[in-house]
Amino acid sequence: MAISFLENPDMRNDPPKPLLEHLLALGDMLIFAAVSWVVCAIVAGVSTPMIMQWLKSPAGDDGRLLQGLDLTSGVSAIISIAGWGGTALAFPFLVYALLRFIFPALTNREKFLILLILIVGTSFFLGGVAVAYAKTLPLVVSAFQTINSWGGFDMEILRIENYISIVLKTII
Numbered sequence: 055m056a057i058s059f060l061e062n063p064d065m066r067n068d069p070p071k072p073l074l075e076h077l078l079a080l081g082d083m084l085i086f087a088a089v090s091w092v093v094c095a096i097v098a099g100v101s102t103p104m105i106m107q108w109l110k111s112p113a114g115d116d117g118r119l120l121q122g123l124d125l126t127s128g129v130s131a132i133i134s135i136a137g138w139g140g141t142a143l144a145f146p147f148l149v150y151a152l153l154r155f156i157f158p159a160l161t162n163r164e165k166f167l168i169l170l171i172l173i174v175g176t177s178f179f180l181g182g183v184a185v186a187y188a189k190t191l192p193l194v195v196s197a198f199q200t201i202n203s204w205g206g207f208d209m210e211i212l213r214i215e216n217y218i219s220i221v222l223k224t225i226i
Contacts, residue, residue: 083155090147095140102132105139109221112191113212122214130215138222186225194224 071079098105110120122128149172157165198220202209 079155083151087144087148087151090151091140091144094143094147095136098139098143099132099136101139102135105135106131109135109218112187112221113195113217119210120212120214120217123211124213124215127214131218134215134218134222138226142226183225191221191224194220 113119122131124130153168160168199209
């Protein structure tokens, strides 16, 4: 005897919970997500020197082209890298927290489809980041330098904050 989807949905899902338990689970999820992001942002912030070397390489910078021109340049760069890097590193934890909250209400087929979409989507995203960094970013930097040179704006010094912003936007 086949069970219809409309007959008894509780046979497919975890048993229903009272509203207060759902709110407590939501609070736990939000706290876990926030703590995960803070920890990942700290890790990215502490790793700023290594990340900066990685970000500078598409410009072919030997240490003279990209410079901080303000007293707060270094702090701005660290905050930007910590924010974006923390978000990128924390994304798997954020997805885990969200799935832990919504999975009890889903059927096994829905759970499988969501996991499949996440795996395929993550693979495409990481592939896109790799292509953007290896192929697109050098072209973007070269195009900007060519346009600036054509317009008579020879750039001997670039502000590090602007460069980081362009690099991160291109990669993401």
